[in-house]
């Protein structure tokens with residue numbers, strides 16, 4: 001980074017050297033550490049996706065062996081879910097922004113925050129080690145009895161990696177909850193909090209309440225595989241299906257760990273670029289919590305065809321549809337916020353609008369899948385694959401990228417090129433839809449997931465999907481290049497380049513080490529752009545009155 | 551929500567310079583009260599996490615026990631009620647000494663903290679000793695799950711399932727105790743050096759909560775593992 | 784906790800300890816009496832009472848803030864949800880015969 005013309009000290013230039021980064025307890029620096037790690041895992045997971053789509057460009061399984069293909073989709077899932085998506089927004093943007101947004105100097109437990117990053121990294125190393133030695137082929141869900149009794153790949157080391165990483169997630173959630181309860185600036189009441197903070201509060205609840213169940217499930221899986229005892233193995237008296245509720249108790253709510261923070265980002269962006277107070281603040285805030293709570297009650301929709309009682313199936317079907325209600329509330333409220341707003345089409349807004357559209361498609365197909373009859377027809381087909389990619393990539397990832405573009409000037413103090421960033425939003429949107437829309441059709445026509453070969457009838461749609469994937473890949477490379485470029489050559493960012501609302505914009509870009517030179521006090525309601533305008537005008541009038549006599 | 555924290559921050563916000571700050575107050579907190587409330591809430595959230603962690607095991611226990619009640623009863627009959635009962639008493643006693651250590655901290659008596667923590671560690675040691683005796687009995691009786699396992703009675707697989715869960719639950723519980731005892735040992739040394747004051751004893755309070763939680767887990771494990779079908783039905 | 788904290792006295796701790804001892808012997812005794820299906824109910828009720836005593840007195844939740852109380856209750860409630868919903872499935876599997 002070139003020298004600061006003003007000579008101002010901020011968190012990036014306060015100290016140099018590897019040690020000042022690896023031993024930092026500054027939440028902003030820890031966020032950067034996370035940003036680098038998750039980008040590496042995203043690249044690796046993306047590479048696996050590229051290989052899979054290449055294989056699927058032709059009907060015959062010629063490029064990779066079936067065993068290799070099994071490992072590709074497993075490692076793609078494990079890396080993307082546990083090592084990219086779960087930590088993406090909370091650990092990078094949440095870590096960076098939560099203290100700034102609530103006017104605190106740091107998270108409540110800075111050392112635990114650093115420990116979370118190390119725990120995450122150790123888990124990541126375990127997983128990478130297993131990958132280098134040949135990977136896993138169980139699918140990212142590690143279903144028993146295949147994972148415990150049959151698979152002869154590196155199940156344990158990968159599972160240990162996921163187990164360890166889980167604790168990083170738990171500690172992050174714990175840290176966020178305590179921070180939001182105990183560290184708010186004077187005057188910042190619960191209903192003045194940015195919705196980003198509400199979303200992270202709800203996310204943290206899921207992290208703390210759900211993750212340990214996954215941990216204990218993996219622990220039992222490891223016991224069974226290591227000591228050849230039968231907890232899930234039917235040959236030894238176990239119930240293999242018990243693994244499924246225990247796994248999904250976490251893994252369904254995990255979807256909300258991905259998408260809730262993304263919703264928080266979108267709430268921030270939509271208000272900032274419509275210059276309006278969000279429509280129905282309390283509804284959006286409570287909807288986050290409602291989604292988090294309801295998300296715990298629906299896991300059975302993953303078990304409609306696996307010996308679950310049909311009565312439980314009906315209940316789970318109903319509860320799953322119930323989650324659509326708070327999700328829809330959010331979508332309607334964002335749309336209503338746009339209505340009669342003075343909208344500007346900056347890059348973050350493009351991503352946010354992309355999120356709303358793609359998430360809606362993902363959500364609606366989710367309602368279809370929650371319907372028992374339809375689910376049995378499309379179960380384990382590409383319909384399901386397309387659905388959850390619309391939520392996890394179209395939703396979570398678009399939100400993450402939108403957030404990165406929104407707060408990048410705050411994080412680095414630099415602007416990125418406008419043309420290229422808008423282009424990337426467009427390319428990603430087109431590439432994404434071209435990749436996954438055909439997959440809905442493929443699934444509906446009956447193409448099962450997780451096969452490396454398929455009948456020739458499916459080729460046209462598969463080629464479309466593979467072509468879309470290459471466009472999508474280019475779309476992801478563009479921001480990677482200009483973000484790195486901007487750190488050296490980008491235009492210097494103002495403290496509040498979007499003229500947005502919120503405490504994080506009131507400190508300098510990049511912020512000083514302790515965030516604020518003076519602890520801020522809050523007197524305005526959240527996103528009260530109109531009120532802020534009024535106050536500014538009043539200030540101008542009194543200022544000009546003071547200068548001109550008479 | 552955080553009434554006292556807010557009250558304590560409601561005044562003019564001042565950043566105290568590093569020299570005037572009391573020892574033990576982290577840079578990002580305004581007051582000891584805020585720091586203490588944060589650590590108390592954080593510890594409770596950690597325990598909630600622990601509840602869910604052990605909860606998964608209890609869930610597996612419920613599912614298998616309701617499915618195979620007879621096998622679980624015959625497995626349970628192999629456990630030694632006397633040893634289990636003594637351990638229950640020992641562990642609850644260690645909870646008492648732990649509570650008294652926190653009480654000593656609240657009164658600002660460093661010597662008292664050290665004495666009660668050492669007592670707690672000793673009682674924990676007794677518990678683990680008795681547990682080791684029980685485990686070695688099971689080993690000699692071939693009741694440890696795995697290829698080594700032997701069972702003459704009916705439904706051997708599900709009796710083994712009982713022992714799977716017995717070892718997983720008590721093993722994890724014992725692991726938690728080992729961690730707790732290690733932390734207590736560190737804290738005892740710090741207390742000996744006078745690191746804790748009336749205002750600043752979060753760590754003791756936190757580790758105390760953890761220790762009581764481990765006690766609670768045992769309070770449930772004891773009847774669920776040792777006392778099945780003892781009425782001879 | 785320091786300024787507004789109510790320090791529980793040694794007496795209360797000892798009383799709770801004795802109560803826990805009594806309950807422990809009670810649970811062992813009850814296990815040897817044939818109460819039919821109620822053996823489990825009694826055992827769990829006693830265990831729950833003991834846990835509540837530990838939480839309220841040893842862990843100071845009796846004098847804790849409302850937020851702490853909510854946290855504790857939420858933890859146990861979530862556990863019950865986990866059990867409840869999973870068992871709904873397991874117990875209703877037999878309904879179709």
Ligand SMILES: [Cu+2]
Nearest residue numbers: 252299301302
């Ligand atoms: Cu789900």
